[in-house]
Amino acid sequence: MGLEFHYYVPGCFQDPRSDVELGKYAAERGFEGIWIGDHFLPWLDNRPYTHQILPWLGAFMNEVPDVTVGTFVTCPTVRYEPPVLAQALATLDNMYPGRFELGVGTGEALNEAQFLDGEWPEWDALAEMLVESLDVVDTLWEADEYVDYDGDHYSYDAMQLYTQPRSELPTHWAAWGPQSAEMAGEHAGNLMTASPPEHIERLVPRFEAGLDAAGRDPEDAHVATQLNAHVGDPDELVAEIRERGEHTPHDTELDNPDPRDVQAAADAELAEMSDAEIREENNIVSDPDELVDQIAALEDAGVTRVILVSKVGDYRETIDVVADEVMPAFE
Numbered sequence: 430m431g432l433e434f435h436y437y438v439p440g441c442f443q444d445p446r447s448d449v450e451l452g453k454y455a456a457e458r459g460f461e462g463i464w465i466g467d468h469f470l471p472w473l474d475n476r477p478y479t480h481q482i483l484p485w486l487g488a489f490m491n492e493v494p495d496v497t498v499g500t501f502v503t504c505p506t507v508r509y510e511p512p513v514l515a516q517a518l519a520t521l522d523n524m525y526p527g528r529f530e531l532g533v534g535t536g537e538a539l540n541e542a543q544f545l546d547g548e549w550p551e552w553d554a555l556a557e558m559l560v561e562s563l564d565v566v567d568t569l570w571e572a573d574e575y576v577d578y579d580g581d582h583y584s585y586d587a588m589q590l591y592t593q594p595r596s597e598l599p600t601h602w603a604a605w606g607p608q609s610a611e612m613a614g615e616h617a618g619n620l621m622t623a624s625p626p627e628h629i630e631r632l633v634p635r636f637e638a639g640l641d642a643a644g645r646d647p648e649d650a651h652v653a654t655q656l657n658a659h660v661g662d663p664d665e666l667v668a669e670i671r672e673r674g675e676h677t678p679h680d681t682e683l684d685n686p687d688p689r690d691v692q693a694a695a696d697a698e699l700a701e702m703s704d705a706e707i708r709e710e711n712n713i714v715s716d717p718d719e720l721v722d723q724i725a726a727l728e729d730a731g732v733t734r735v736i737l738v739s740k741v742g743d744y745r746e747t748i749d750v751v752a753d754e755v756m757p758a759f760e
Contacts, residue, residue: 432728432759435462436748437501437655437738441476445485451744453493458752462497463489464532464736469508469540474692475674483517490525498528501621501655501736502603504536506558508544511565512588519570522594532621534603535559542686549684556609558582560616563600570594601653605680607635614639614650623655626730633731653734654727658720659713660750661742666713667704669741674699676710711740717754724755 436455438448452463465486468479482500490498505514521529535555542549550558561580568576569590578585602613603621610632613620620636622629633652640647659666670676678694685691699707707713714720724735739747 432724432732433461433734434459434751434756434759435464435497435653435734435736436460437736438463438465439738439740440466440480440482440485441468441471441478442740444478445480445488448480448485449489449492452489454745455748456493456496458748459756460496460748460752462499462530462734462736463493464499464501467500467503469543470688472539472677472688472691473674473695474688486521486529487524490521490528496528497530499530499601500532502532502534502601504534504541504559505562505566506536506555506582507541511562511583512569512585515566515569516590516592518566518598519590519594520592522596522598523592526595530599530601532601532603533559533563533617535609537683538686539688539691549686556612560612563616570598601651604632604636607632611635611639614641614645615643618643618645618649619651619653621653621655626726629654629727629730629732651733652731653736654732655736655738656723656727657710657712657740658737658747658751659711659739659742660715660717660720660747661713663708663713663715664704666711666742667707670707670711671699673741675740676702717750720751720755721758724759728759
């Protein structure tokens with residue numbers, strides 16, 4: 430399985446129409462897949478948009494043929510009732526068969542807590558809910574008659590999808606720790622992360638153990654990682670990050686439901702970071718060979734898909750540089 434280049438449209442920096450055009454541009458420049466973030470609230474209060482991804486996906490797939498399209502990532506446990514999400518995605522695949530891939534995660538309070546009656550659960554409970562919700566979705570995608578579902582977290586009577594998917598929809602589990610990576614192999618078959626090579630090297634063996642436990646073929650499995658990439662004048666890009674407060678704070682904020690509070694934490698961390706640290710964290714480069722080296726290290730660690738994202742600067746300039754000077758190094 431050769432290395433694939435995909436592009437991530439965050440769905441929070443531009444209006445929905447502009448993000449359709451951005452994804453279209455990346456596809457025209459040779460990116461094999463387009464992914465979009467699925468958020469109810471933005472991670473940071475400075476971000477002016479959060480698109481509802483289901484109408485966005487339909488519009489995008491109607492305008493941009495052929496490329497893979499997916500969510501990075503959807504939490505199908507609280508904000509989405511699993512059978513309703515199964516129906517929506519079956520409809521997309523019925524219209525555009527073989528193109529949609531579902532990225533899922535255990536979720537964070539920022540996007541889900543407002544829809545939950547009670548306290549935000551611990552990770553173990555969230556993981557159990559995710560496994561069961563995926564089983565609900567798969568059950569409905571595969572059923573050709575009415576089915577009941579009786580689980581620990583979800584119970585439904587007499588359901589059937591009359592509009593069925595026309596192909597198998599791959600599922601990708603977002604994981605940052607070894608336990609989650611193993612569950613990705615066992616319950617999804619594909620792994621997504623946003624980690625450096627040295628961390629991915631620790632995740633892949635656990636992911637493969639999960640694949641083995643489920644009897645899945647590793648040759649059919651993807652390991653994808655999101656990679657920040659910014660090409661341009663480093664001083665200008667660092668200044669834009671500082672001005673906008675565009676920084677993802679440490680995982681201490683995963684249980685925080687308010688993007689205004691997360692923004693305050695981001696601003697405080699940025700104030701303590703040097704320009705060099707900001708450049709390194711965001712992969713701000715003036716020489717595309719630096720990106721080639723980083724991506725080569727990811728490939729050596731076991732990555733089969735690199736999903737690039739830009740948060741500041743000229744997005745199209747970075748797309749062009751990657752298409753013209755980075756992708757050819759991996760052909």
